[in-house]
Amino acid sequence: MIIECRNLKKTYVADGQAVTAVDDVNLSIAAGDFAIILGHSGSGKTTLLSMIGGLTTPDSGEVLVNGIENWHQSDARLTEMRNQTIGFIFQFASLIPTLTALENILLPLSFGNRKAASSRQARDILAQVGLKDRENAFPAQLSGGQQRRIAIARAFINQPAIILADEPTGDLDEDTEQEILAVFHEYHRQGTTFVVVTHNVHLADSQESPRILHMRKGVLSEENPARTRAA
Amino acid sequence: MQILARQINVLDYALSSLWRRRMKNLSVLLVFTAVIFLVASFQMTTGALTRTAERVLENAPQITLQRMSAGRQVDIPPEYAARLSSIYGISRIVPRVWGYYFDEVTGANLTVMGLATDRMPMGDQLHLALASGSFPGPGSRGSVVLGRAVNDMVQARGSHLLSLFRNDLSMASFEISGVFADATDILTRDLVVMNIDDARDLFRIRGDRATDLCVYVTNPNEINTIARKIADLLPDTRVVTRPQILKTYRVVFGWRSGFGSICLLTALTAFIILAWDKASGLSQEEKREIAILKVLGWQTADILAVRFWESLLVSGISFLVGVTLAFIHVAFFDAALFRPIMVGWSVIFPPFHLVPEMTAQVVLLIFCLSVLPYLAATVIPAWHTASVPADSALSGA
Numbered sequence: 001m002i003i004e005c006r007n008l009k010k011t012y013v014a015d016g017q018a019v020t021a022v023d024d025v026n027l028s029i030a031a032g033d034f035a036i037i038l039g040h041s042g043s044g045k046t047t048l049l050s051m052i053g054g055l056t057t058p059d060s061g062e063v064l065v066n067g068i069e070n071w072h073q074s075d076a077r078l079t080e081m082r083n084q085t086i087g088f089i090f091q092f093a094s095l096i097p098t099l100t101a102l103e104n105i106l107l108p109l110s111f112g113n114r115k116a117a118s119s120r121q122a123r124d125i126l127a128q129v130g131l132k133d134r135e136n137a138f139p140a141q142l143s144g145g146q147q148r149r150i151a152i153a154r155a156f157i158n159q160p161a162i163i164l165a166d167e168p169t170g171d172l173d174e175d176t177e178q179e180i181l182a183v184f185h186e187y188h189r190q191g192t193t194f195v196v197v198t199h200n201v202h203l204a205d206s207q208e209s210p211r212i213l214h215m216r217k218g219v220l221s222e223e224n225p226a227r228t229r230a231a
Numbered sequence: 232m233q234i235l236a237r238q239i240n241v242l243d244y245a246l247s248s249l250w251r252r253r254m255k256n257l258s259v260l261l262v263f264t265a266v267i268f269l270v271a272s273f274q275m276t277t278g279a280l281t282r283t284a285e286r287v288l289e290n291a292p293q294i295t296l297q298r299m300s301a302g303r304q305v306d307i308p309p310e311y312a313a314r315l316s317s318i319y320g321i322s323r324i325v326p327r328v329w330g331y332y333f334d335e336v337t338g339a340n341l342t343v344m345g346l347a348t349d350r351m352p353m354g355d356q357l358h359l360a361l362a363s364g365s366f367p368g369p370g371s372r373g374s375v376v377l378g379r380a381v382n383d384m385v386q387a388r389g390s391h392l393l394s395l396f397r398n399d400l401s402m403a404s405f406e407i408s409g410v411f412a413d414a415t416d417i418l419t420r421d422l423v424v425m426n427i428d429d430a431r432d433l434f435r436i437r438g439d440r441a442t443d444l445c446v447y448v449t450n451p452n453e454i455n456t457i458a459r460k461i462a463d464l465l466p467d468t469r470v471v472t473r474p475q476i477l478k479t480y481r482v483v484f485g486w487r488s489g490f491g492s493i494c495l496l497t498a499l500t501a502f503i504i505l506a507w508d509k510a511s512g513l514s515q516e517e518k519r520e521i522a523i524l525k526v527l528g529w530q531t532a533d534i535l536a537v538r539f540w541e542s543l544l545v546s547g548i549s550f551l552v553g554v555t556l557a558f559i560h561v562a563f564f565d566a567a568l569f570r571p572i573m574v575g576w577s578v579i580f581p582p583f584h585l586v587p588e589m590t591a592q593v594v595l596l597i598f599c600l601s602v603l604p605y606l607a608a609t610v611i612p613a614w615h616t617a618s619v620p621a622d623s624a625l626s627g628a
C-alpha cells in the first residue's frame with residue numbers, strides 16, 4: 001500500500017464548537033490507484049488530504065506513506081517526503097503572485113538540483129496543460145482557470161509518485177477540463193497514484209477503473225467495497 | 232560543490248525575492264542607511280574630538296601655573312620659579328607667554344603663544360605637529376608658526392608676513408616658518424606660536440616675566456602631590472594639572488558623553504527597527520508564501536536561508552553605505568549636520584576641521600548593533616511562521 005490511513009480522526013474547535021472534520025477514517029490506497037473522493041461542502045475532504053500529505057496533524061490514528069508513518073519522523077524528513085513523493089494541487093489559488101508562471105512551476109525543485117534541464121522539463125509540462133506561450137506571465141495576468149493549470153503543472157514537476165488534488169477542475173471550462181483529465185490519464189497510465197477530491201462526474205468517467213469514495217460528515221465509505229479488497 | 236551550488240541557488244532566489252518586493256526593501260534600505268549614517272557619524276565625530284584632544288594634550292605640560300591677583304591673571308616674576316626648586320620631583324620649569332590678539336581688520340581673535348622651545352622637554356619634536364615648515368629655533372626672532380585658519384587669512388591677503396600691532400600701535404611683522412597639521416586643528420586653528428621674547432615684546436611684558444610657568448615632573452604618579460605642594464608654597468597661583476584638563480575635555484565631548492550618546496542612539500535604533508518590524512511584521516502575503524513553500528516541500532532551513540540572505544543583503548548594504556557616507560560627512564563636511572548639537576563645543580573651540588576616527592572597534596560595534604539585530608528581527612518571525620503546520624495554505628486563508 002502506498003497510502004494507509006488507520007482510525008484517522010481530526011476535530012476542530014471554533015468559537016467553542018467542536019467540529020469533527022474527519023471521523024475514524026480507514027483507507028488503503030495501492031500504488032497506481034485512481035481514487036476519487038466525493039462529498040458535500042464541509043464534509044472533511046480537504047482535511048483528509050491535508051493529513052495524508054502531512055500538513056495537518058491528526059488528533060489520533062496514523063497515516064503511512066510508503067510504509068512510513070508521517071508523524072513518526074522529523075519535520076525535515078516529512079517535508080522531504082512531501083517534496084519527493086507528493087504533488088499537491090490546492091483547492092484555492094496557490095501561486096506566488098510575484099513569480100512568473102515558469103518560476104512558480106520550478107518552486108518544488110530543491111535548491112540542490114536546480115538545473116537548466118529543469119526549465120526544459122517545466123516548459124514541457126506547461127505545454128501539456130496548454131499554456132506554452134504564457135511562461136513569463138504573472139498570476140495576475142492569467143485567468144482563474146489558467147492559474148489553476150499552472151498549479152497543476154507545478155504538482156507534476158518533481159514526477160511524484162502520488163498526486164493529491166483538491167477540486168483540480170473547479171474553475172475550468174469543458175475543453176480545458178478535458179485537456180487536464182487527459183494529462184491525469186497519461187500520468188496515471190504511467191503509474192502515478194491519484195487521490196482526487198471533486199464534484200465533477202466527468203472525472204470518474206475519464207479514468208479507467210477509478211475507485212469512488214464518499215465523505216459524509218467526516219465518515220468515509222467506498223461505493224464498491226468489494227473492489228477495494230480486490231485491488 | 233553541491234553545497235556551493237545550493238547556496239548560489241538560494242542567493243539567486245533571495246536576490247529575485249528582494250527585487251520582487253523592491254519598493255518595501257528600498258524603503259527599509261533608506262531608513263536603515265540613514266540610522267547607521269547618523270550613529271556612525273556621531274561615533275566618528277566624538278572619536279575624532281577625543282583622540283585629537285588627547286593627542287595634543289599628551290605634549291601639554293603636566294602642571295601649569297598662573298598667578299592671580301584680584302581674580303585676574305597677572306605676570307609671574309622669575310622668583311616664583313626659583314622658589315619651586317625646593318620641591319623634590321620637579322624636573323623642569325619652563326616659562327610661557329600667551330594672550331589673545333584681536334585683529335581689527337578681520338574681526339578674528341587669535342591666540343598668541345610664546346614658547347621657549349629649547350627649554351621644553353621634547354621641544355625638538357614639536358615639528359611633528361606641523362604640516363609643513365619648522366618651529367622658530369632658539370634665539371631666532373621674527374618668525375611664527377600658524378594655525379590653519381590664521382595661515383589662510385594671511386594667504387588671502389596675498390602676503391607672506393603676519394603683521395600684528397603692539398599696544399602702542401607700532402607694528403611687528405613676522406615671517407611664516409611653519410603651519411600646523413589638520414589633525415591638531417581643534418586646538419591650533421587660531422594659534423600663532425612665536426619665540427617667547429617676541430611674545431613679550433608684542434604684549435609689552437617685562438623681559439624676565441611670563442604669563443604661565445609649565446612644570447614638568449619626573450614621576451607622572453606624583454603630579455597631584457606636587458601640584459598640592461606648589462599651591463601651598465605659592466598661595467596666589469592657580470595650579471592646573473594635565474589630568475584635570477584631560478578630564479574636562481572628556482566631560483565636554485569625551486568618551487563618557489560620547490559613549491552615553493551612542494548607547495542612547497543604539498537603543499533608539501533597536502527600538503525603531505523592532506517597532507517597524509512589529510508594525511509591518513510578516514505581511515499576509517509573506518505568510519502565505521511561506522505556507523505555500525512548506526506545502527511544496529521546502530525545508531524550513533531553506534526558507535530561513537533565503538530570508539537570511541535577503542536580510543543580510545539589505546542590512547549589509549545599508550551598513551556599508553551608511554558608514555561610508557558617515558566617513559565622508561565627517562571627513563569632508565566636518566560633520567555639518569551635527570553643528571546644531573555641537574553648539575556647546577563651538578563656544579569653547581572655534582570652528583575646526585575634523586579628522587574622523589574609524590577604528591576596527593567602532594566599525595565592529597556599529598555592525599553588531601545594526602546588522603545583527605536586523606537579522607534577528609527578520610529571520611525569527613519567518614522561523615516562527617515556517618515552523619508551524621502549513622495547512623492554512625490549503626484552506627485558502
Ligand SMILES: Nc1ncnc2c1ncn2[C@@H]1O[C@H](COP(=O)(O)OP(=O)(O)OP(=O)(O)O)[C@@H](O)[C@H]1O
Nearest residue numbers: 012013014019021040041042043044045046047048
Ligand atoms: N482550520 C480550521 N479551523 C476550524 N475548523 C476547520 C478548519 N479547517 C476545517 N474546519 C472545519 O472542518 C470541517 C471540514 O472542513 P474541510 O475543509 O475538510 O471540508 P471540505 O470537505 O474540504 O469542504 P469543501 O468542499 O467546501 O472544500 C468544516 O466544518 C470546517 O469548517
Ligand SMILES: [Mg+2]
Nearest residue numbers: 045046091166
Ligand atoms: Mg475543501
